[in-house]
Amino acid sequence: GAGVSQSPRYKVAKRGQDVALRCDPISGHVSLFWYQQALGQGPEFLTYFQNEAQLDKSGLPSDRFFAERPEGSVSTLKIQRTQQEDSAVYLCASSLQPYAEAFFGQGTRLTVV
Amino acid sequence: QQQVKQSPQSLIVQKGGISIINCAYENTAFDYFPWYQQFPGKGPALLIAIRPDVSEKKEGRFTISFNKSAKQFSLHIMDSQPGDSATYFCAARGYNFNKFYFGSGTKLNVKP
Numbered sequence: 001g002a003g004v005s006q007s008p009r010y011k012v013a014k015r016g017q018d019v020a021l022r023c024d025p026i027s028g029h030v031s032l033f034w035y036q037q038a039l040g041q042g043p044e045f046l047t048y049f050q051n052e053a054q055l056d057k058s059g060l061p062s063d064r065f066f067a068e069r070p071e072g073s074v075s076t077l078k079i080q081r082t083q084q085e086d087s088a089v090y091l092c093a094s095s096l097q098p099y100a101e102a103f104f105g106q107g108t109r110l111t112v113v
Numbered sequence: 114q115q116q117v118k119q120s121p122q123s124l125i126v127q128k129g130g131i132s133i134i135n136c137a138y139e140n141t142a143f144d145y146f147p148w149y150q151q152f153p154g155k156g157p158a159l160l161i162a163i164r165p166d167v168s169e170k171k172e173g174r175f176t177i178s179f180n181k182s183a184k185q186f187s188l189h190i191m192d193s194q195p196g197d198s199a200t201y202f203c204a205a206r207g208y209n210f211n212k213f214y215f216g217s218g219t220k221l222n223v224k225p
Contacts (some may be wrong), residue, residue, distance in 0.1 A: 004156070040194065042119075042202050042215030043157065056212060091156055098211050099145075104156030 001099055002026075004105035006092050012111045013082045021077045021108045030086030032075050033102065034067055035091040049075060050098060082112045116140055117205050119216025126223050132190040136203035136218045139184060143205040147213070148177065148188045151200045160201070161188070193223045 006026040007071040013019050025032050031050055035043035036059075051072040060067070064082075069075040079086055089107040119136045126132045136146075143166055149157035163170045163177040165184065170177045176189040190197055200220045206215040 004141070033212065035213075039161055040218070042204075042217050043213070044215070049150055050211075056210070058183045059212075093156075102213070103160075104149075104158065106154065106156045 004092055004094050004103055006090075006105040006108050008108060009106065010109050010111075012113060015083060016081050016113055017112075018078065018080045019082055019110065021079075021090050021103060021110070023075045023077070023094075024074065025075070025092070026096075026103060027073075028097030029094035029096050030072075031095040031098050031102070032069055033093040033095075033099070034075070034077050035093065036061075037091055037107065038087040039088070046077070046090075051063075079110075082110075084112050086110060087112045117203055117216045117219070119203050119219060121219060122217070123220045124154035124158065124222070126193045126221065128193065128195060128223055128225050130193050130223075132188075132193045132197070132223070134201055134203070134221075135187045136187065136216050137183075137185045138205050138214075139193055140205070140207065140214075141184075142207040142209060143214075144208040145206045146177070146179065146186050147204050147206075148175075149202045149204060149215075151202065151218075157202060190221075193221075195223045195225050197221060198223050 023055045034046040036044045047070040048056040064080045093102040093104045095102045147162035148160045151157045172192045179186045203216040
């Protein structure tokens with residue numbers, strides 16, 4: 001596709017449920033980022049991949065959060081045992097090269113009830 | 114600890130007026146300062162960006178002013194239009210760490 005695609009667009013999870021959020025970056029983009037955006041706030045960095053290598057996961061808030069990009073293209077962000085404070089929009093971004101312009105997807109809005 | 118501080122939180126401007134949003138930072142390792150525009154239900158989209166070797170960058174109605182010594186930068190939107198109504202985020206990235214730190218956002222409302 002022409003842009004970064006994220007699915008699902010909306011996800012409602014019961015507290016304690018596991019969820020998986022998918023990101024399809026722009027074809028050929030080496031760098032991939034995940035950000036978390038709470039309501040009314042700016043995006044906060046979660047993790048960064050260069051191809052299949054996860055180079056920075058310093059923003060993951062707990063060991064319940066896990067991200068992977070096994071073949072260097074599609075990425076999945078998994079949240080185990082969801083809690084209410086996990087409710088947010090999860091944004092994925094990709095760039096052609098490290099330190100190049102980053103393009104964001106529309107995000108997945110996660111609501112934990 | 115917020116790495117990039119943004120103000121104001123919200124802004125109302127009349128059509129044709131100038132919108133000004135300010136950001137400040139502390140980390141001298143930052144070397145790239147973009148501004149993003151976000152509409153409801155959409156992801157942030159790059160508007161304009163600047164590096165610290167210049168003090169001003171202009172693209173159409175959008176201008177970034179950069180003050181390296183004060184560690185401040187601002188976005189000016191000239192001739193503001195109702196279609197500019199959105200949330201604006203400043204951000205910063207370092208030369209040795211490939212991730213953005215975002216400000217808390219400014220919700221701009223341009224009244225017709």
